[in-house]
Amino acid sequence: MLRTLGAVAALTLTLPNPALADGHQTLLENAAIVDVETGNIRRGQNVLIEDGRIAAIGSRIGADSGAERIDLDGAFLLPGLTDSHVHLTSRADKHGLRRLTVSTPRAAISGVANAKTTLEAGFTTVRNLGAPGYADIDLRKAIDEGEVIGPRIVGAGQAISITGGHCGDATSLPYEDQIKGRAADGPWAARQKVRENKKYGADVIKFCATGGVLSPNTTINAQQFTLEEMKAITDEARALDLKVAVHAHGPRGIQSALDAGVDSVEHASMITDAGIAQAVEQGTYLSMDVYVSDYILSEGEAAGILEESLAKERQVGRFQRERFRVAVEAGANIAFGTDAGVYPHGTNARQFSKMVEWGMTPLQAIQASTVGNADLFGMSDEIGTITVGKFADFVAVPENPLDDVSVLEHVDFVMKNGAVYKNTLAD
Numbered sequence: 001m002l003r004t005l006g007a008v009a010a011l012t013l014t015l016p017n018p019a020l021a022d023g024h025q026t027l028l029e030n031a032a033i034v035d036v037e038t039g040n041i042r043r044g045q046n047v048l049i050e051d052g053r054i055a056a057i058g059s060r061i062g063a064d065s066g067a068e069r070i071d072l073d074g075a076f077l078l079p080g081l082t083d084s085h086v087h088l089t090s091r092a093d094k095h096g097l098r099r100l101t102v103s104t105p106r107a108a109i110s111g112v113a114n115a116k117t118t119l120e121a122g123f124t125t126v127r128n129l130g131a132p133g134y135a136d137i138d139l140r141k142a143i144d145e146g147e148v149i150g151p152r153i154v155g156a157g158q159a160i161s162i163t164g165g166h167c168g169d170a171t172s173l174p175y176e177d178q179i180k181g182r183a184a185d186g187p188w189a190a191r192q193k194v195r196e197n198k199k200y201g202a203d204v205i206k207f208c209a210t211g212g213v214l215s216p217n218t219t220i221n222a223q224q225f226t227l228e229e230m231k232a233i234t235d236e237a238r239a240l241d242l243k244v245a246v247h248a249h250g251p252r253g254i255q256s257a258l259d260a261g262v263d264s265v266e267h268a269s270m271i272t273d274a275g276i277a278q279a280v281e282q283g284t285y286l287s288m289d290v291y292v293s294d295y296i297l298s299e300g301e302a303a304g305i306l307e308e309s310l311a312k313e314r315q316v317g318r319f320q321r322e323r324f325r326v327a328v329e330a331g332a333n334i335a336f337g338t339d340a341g342v343y344p345h346g347t348n349a350r351q352f353s354k355m356v357e358w359g360m361t362p363l364q365a366i367q368a369s370t371v372g373n374a375d376l377f378g379m380s381d382e383i384g385t386i387t388v389g390k391f392a393d394f395v396a397v398p399e400n401p402l403d404d405v406s407v408l409e410h411v412d413f414v415m416k417n418g419a420v421y422k423n424t425l426a427d
Helices: 005-010 096-101 104-120 132-144 187-199 227-239 251-260 273-282 292-299 307-330 350-357 362-377 405-410
Strands: 025-034 041-050 053-058 068-071 076-079 081-086 123-128 152-155 204-208 243-248 264-267 285-287 394-397 413-416 419-423
Touching: 041 076, 076 362, 081 285, 081 362, 104 123, 104 132, 104 413, 104 419, 123 132, 123 362, 123 413, 132 152, 187 204, 187 227, 204 227, 227 243, 227 251, 243 251, 251 264, 251 273, 273 285, 273 307, 292 307, 350 362, 350 405, 362 405, 394 405
Parallel strands: 025 068, 025 076, 081 123, 123 152, 204 243, 243 264, 264 285
Antiparallel strands: 025 041, 041 053, 076 394, 394 413, 413 419
């Protein structure tokens, strides 16, 4: 099994370990803390950070004489943002046949650059749903060990496909090195792929239940995997304590995936009213990437996206947004997932405004990227709110994002695990 990032790391400069020394204190002063659960704002607050976690919060909280002090000057402080659907090893200028020129080692190198860009945009935790050669798992390790800079990664490893399906096996061209290891046919083969992903370090399982917009020779309505195969995947994942995300555009694939008990439906473009009701009842998250259509239809052709794919996006883009509105009104769990990598990394926050345009309040959109994703990731005890004991992951902006959520497109302050990666508040 090809393991790539070790070679990449050997070519990069060694970076300081982002895990600060034991006993290190940082005090964030004069913050307007946004309570993302209620929408309340507490001004004039200090946040004490010790060993990468939140130690205390309050207007009179102080710190040791040797502590680092950062004056936020009244800026609005939020938990670090999260994205439930990214592809850090993908590039927005490598679509269509151009993807066939990208080797797994080259994708891993792009992942290093894209991870830094993503973190500096304020996304401190992401779920990477598919990468060649388990490059996302090695990238996660390199970030955790301080070799490279990036967000906390919940990695899927290689997404699972049927033969000839979306998730990497759709091309009819003989580039088997690009797709080897992703396809499975039959319940036991599907179970084996789940076990293989777990073996190589996957935190979550992703499989594809329908064709995709960007894959040749697939249609978005066509179901991939039978219900029996999908149940085998979810059953095996449960046995291994893994959650399951499913790529699904068409209603038949969505319905079967819901029946199989997946944790999140990615895209969910043509989900029916009955499917939404079932998702609400089961607590299934819908990760609907309502921004990416703008990029595909405005800049996709120049990035190499084939006409076949552009035609599919014209068919599904607005339909998905209308379904998104219905899902929000029905009270479905909505994840903040963008499919970053299809469009440029670091612009993930553009989706906030689209979520508001199609039915959410600014607070609901922010909740999707904080408390909602934290629950989906199984990390509610670690991230999602500004709470004592959780990771010191923050973003700050000078204007109130509850008034204009687009201010999150250009965050001025980023902290992850108590380490500052960006601070332009004084500029």
